[in-house]
Amino acid sequence: NAGVTQTPKFQVLKTGQSMTLQCAQDMNHNSMYWYRQDPGMGLRLIYYSASEGTTDKGEVPNGYNVSRLNKREFSLRLESAAPSQTSVYFCASSEAGGSQALHFGNGTRLTVT
Amino acid sequence: GDSVTQMEGPVTLSEEAFLTINCTYTATGYPSLFWYVQYPGEGLQLLLKATKADDKGSNKGFEATYRKETTSFHLEKGSVQVSDSAVYFCALKGGATNKLIFGTGTLLAVQP
Numbered sequence: 043n044a045g046v047t048q049t050p051k052f053q054v055l056k057t058g059q060s061m062t063l064q065c066a067q068d069m070n071h072n073s074m075y076w077y078r079q080d081p082g083m084g085l086r087l088i089y090y091s092a093s094e095g096t097t098d099k100g101e102v103p104n105g106y107n108v109s110r111l112n113k114r115e116f117s118l119r120l121e122s123a124a125p126s127q128t129s130v131y132f133c134a135s136s137e138a139g140g141s142q143a144l145h146f147g148n149g150t151r152l153t154v155t
Numbered sequence: 156g157d158s159v160t161q162m163e164g165p166v167t168l169s170e171e172a173f174l175t176i177n178c179t180y181t182a183t184g185y186p187s188l189f190w191y192v193q194y195p196g197e198g199l200q201l202l203l204k205a206t207k208a209d210d211k212g213s214n215k216g217f218e219a220t221y222r223k224e225t226t227s228f229h230l231e232k233g234s235v236q237v238s239d240s241a242v243y244f245c246a247l248k249g250g251a252t253n254k255l256i257f258g259t260g261t262l263l264a265v266q267p
Contacts, residue, residue, distance in 0.1 A: 046198075075254075075255070082259060083259060084244060084257040084258055084259040084260050085199075085244070085257040086257075087254055087255070087256075090254060092253075100254065132198055132199065134199075134255075136255075139253075140186065140187050140206075140248050140249030140253055141187040141204070141206040141248070141249075142248075143189060143201045143204055144199075144201075144255050145201075146191075146198035146199040146200070147198050148197055148198040149197075149198050
């Protein structure tokens with residue numbers, strides 16, 4: 043019963059390096075999301091994908107790109123990491139519809155030095 | 156735009172005390188409301204939800220009632236346990252957008 047799986051769990055990058063955070067869900071959900079969590083700021087939406095083949099910007103998209111590879115997978119890419127992107131990143135998925143809850147992965151803790 | 160405001164923490168209680176964490180929201184239309192819980196080192200888990208006015212969500216002894224007249228969704232529990240220590244997030248979905256929007260979270264610490 044995997045749910046939402048994120049890799050890696052931890053990552054340290056130097057400023058300017060690039061990396062891709064991977065996310066996969068096995069619940070056949072249409073919608074997938076990437077959030078970042080910072081102290082005192084709750085969770086902020088970076089990008090989301092309402093369905094396979096579509097992606098849209100959230101509240102804080104600058105510095106990130108996403109790919110909805112197929113229905114299961116939604117990756118987040120940092121092309122040139124900056125210290126301001128040090129955060130904990132969460133992937134989530136849900137059925138379509140306003141009343142549907144999101145299911146979250148366990149997060150990726152990223153540090154950019 | 157849509158937003159959620161919840162009480163600042165940390166909230167520190169003794170075991171078996173009564174818990175209230177306040178949450179109010181601003182949204183157009185009729186959003187669904189959620190409480191999520193995050194235990195240390197883990198992701199967020201859905202605690203409860205309510206999808207229309209006057210609905211009461213409940214789970215694990217926690218309750219929250221969707222109050223449209225006061226735009227509130229306060230979380231309550233009659234008798235907290237040490238194992239309830241976590242960060243609690245209020246959130247809404249729907250309204251002007253269909254995205255889940257979070258409050259800043261409230262840290263609850265329960266002492267034996």
